[in-house]
Amino acid sequence: MIWDKFRRQRGDEKTAPPPAAPVPEQLDDVDPSEDDDGGGVPEGAEEVANEPWRERAAAVIPGGSSTGSKRVEALYGDAPLGDTVPTHYSRARGCSLWLVDGESELEVVDCTMALGSVAIGYADGHVLSAVGQAAALGNVAGVPHTLEVSLAERLCDFIPCAEQVRFLKTGAESVSAAVRIARTYTGRDRVVRAGYFGWHDWASGADVAGIPRSARADVVAVPFDDVDALDRAVSDARGALAAIVIEPVVERLPSERWLARARQLATEAGAVLVFDEMKTGFRLKPGGYGELSGVEPDLAVFGKALANGFPLAAVVGRADVMDAARRTWISSTLAGETTALAAAYAVLDWHEREDVCATLATIGAALRSAVDRAIAAAAIPGIRTDGLDQMWRIVFDDADVERLFVRHAVEHGALFKRGAYNFAALAHEDAIGDVESAASAALVAIREAGRA
Numbered sequence: 533m534i535w536d537k538f539r540r541q542r543g544d545e546k547t548a549p550p551p552a553a554p555v556p557e558q559l560d561d562v563d564p565s566e567d568d569d570g571g572g573v574p575e576g577a578e579e580v581a582n583e584p585w586r587e588r589a590a591a592v593i594p595g596g597s598s599t600g601s602k603r604v605e606a607l608y609g610d611a612p613l614g615d616t617v618p619t620h621y622s623r624a625r626g627c628s629l630w631l632v633d634g635e636s637e638l639e640v641v642d643c644t645m646a647l648g649s650v651a652i653g654y655a656d657g658h659v660l661s662a663v664g665q666a667a668a669l670g671n672v673a674g675v676p677h678t679l680e681v682s683l684a685e686r687l688c689d690f691i692p693c694a695e696q697v698r699f700l701k702t703g704a705e706s707v708s709a710a711v712r713i714a715r716t717y718t719g720r721d722r723v724v725r726a727g728y729f730g731w732h733d734w735a736s737g738a739d740v741a742g743i744p745r746s747a748r749a750d751v752v753a754v755p756f757d758d759v760d761a762l763d764r765a766v767s768d769a770r771g772a773l774a775a776i777v778i779e780p781v782v783e784r785l786p787s788e789r790w791l792a793r794a795r796q797l798a799t800e801a802g803a804v805l806v807f808d809e810m811k812t813g814f815r816l817k818p819g820g821y822g823e824l825s826g827v828e829p830d831l832a833v834f835g836k837a838l839a840n841g842f843p844l845a846a847v848v849g850r851a852d853v854m855d856a857a858r859r860t861w862i863s864s865t866l867a868g869e870t871t872a873l874a875a876a877y878a879v880l881d882w883h884e885r886e887d888v889c890a891t892l893a894t895i896g897a898a899l900r901s902a903v904d905r906a907i908a909a910a911a912i913p914g915i916r917t918d919g920l921d922q923m924w925r926i927v928f929d930d931a932d933v934e935r936l937f938v939r940h941a942v943e944h945g946a947l948f949k950r951g952a953y954n955f956a957a958l959a960h961e962d963a964i965g966d967v968e969s970a971a972s973a974a975l976v977a978i979r980e981a982g983r984a
């Protein structure tokens with residue numbers, strides 16, 4: 533019934549997935565799940581709505597969530613929340629979430645799209661069909677599945693800098709793997725980094741507890757898009773530079789000069805240039821900002837939108853550099869499990885069938901404009917949108933106003949990301965009006981409360 537509603541909202545013809553046969557031939561012999569357009573709603577979903585999930589989570593999960601950005605304080609801010617806010621979901625479909633916590637089910641448009649890990653839409657029929665087939669064939673075994681090879685080949689066709697591929701599960705481990713490969717390739721230790729690379733020791737700042745100083749001893753953090761700082765860090769490294777690791781887009785595009793300089797410095801030093809395309813890959817372009825800018829890294833890291841929310845990440849790059857992976861130790865038991873590989877295979881179908889990244893830019897621009905209109909109509913100063921169309925932010929001068937906005941917006945039907953990106957998905961296409969209404973209603977509520 534909910535699926536029918538979704539189909540009506542989205543329009544069948546627009547949600548029609550790429551044609552069947554998402555994964556290589558042998559998978560076609562297996563019947564896809566009977567309900568090819570989704571299913572999977574846990575039985576008794578209605579009953580979960582009235583549970584106090586926030587309290588139950590806090591009792592058994594330190595911080596209340598295994599993902600930092602999904603903790604209640606990250607979602608809604610630190611100030612006391614008073615009455616309940618929805619913190620958990622029971623179902624997600626397209627760009628809709630059904631939120632639950634203590635009261636009743638609340639359907640909202642999700643503008644966060646699971647921190648950018650979903651760019652097609654939740655529970656996409658084509659992706660689910662591929663995943664279901666892969667699961668039915670046995671998603672792991674004592675030898676690698678052929679899909680690992682087929683997907684690696686296909687990624688090399690999609691991503692300009694990719695000649696070889698290693699699969700892992702998360703962004704943090706794949707950037708760490710890229711650093712390990714670079715150190716092995718160069719026989720050197722020093723890493724210069726600019727960006728966020730997940731929670732591992734080498735990539736964490738001095739403010740993160742529990743990390744021995746030695747883990748950061750050979751890692752120098754430099755600011756985004758700062759040519760002088762990059763020059764200094766590379767010059768300080770002298771002959772020890774193994775890698776320059778860059779997140780190429782942080783809230784805005786970098787200057788051409790910065791990336792060109794990073795490329796030049798790495799080449800001159802005989803070091804490895806690594807781009808972390810976790811957020812930008814299969815979003816700005818399939819090959820991420822490296823493809824968009826034409827600056828080719830030696831290694832790059834992909835994940836998130838690559839598998840539309842299934843756990844897959846990949847280190848890709850030049851064959852001679854990637855070959856160093858054989859001379860060190862990078863391995864994970866489930867790296868090649870096939871449900872995530874099949875999800876990525878189905879995502880590549882989407883990209884082959886249409887220019888997904890261009891559509892994401894169009895839809896993202898429409899979402900931003902909708903929020904811009906709501907901000908202009910409310911005439912509350914100190915609020916604006918920025919970022920790129922595919923990954924955009926709502927910026928508030930006053931943190932209290934931001935907290936209230938996110939809180940009111942969810943009550944009125946849209947989940948926005950506090951202090952970070954909202955990510956466009958194909959599934960947002962018909963949700964622009966709902967997002968504008970929710971933003972408008974939230975801003976009116978703030979004005980009426982005399983908070984702005």
Ligand SMILES: Cc1ncc(COP(=O)(O)O)c(C=O)c1O
Nearest residue numbers: 702703704728729730779808810
């Ligand atoms: C650029 C970048 N690198 C690495 C990571 C870490 O990825 P994961 O959370 O999958 O470990 C993220 C996560 O947001 C990211 O945005």
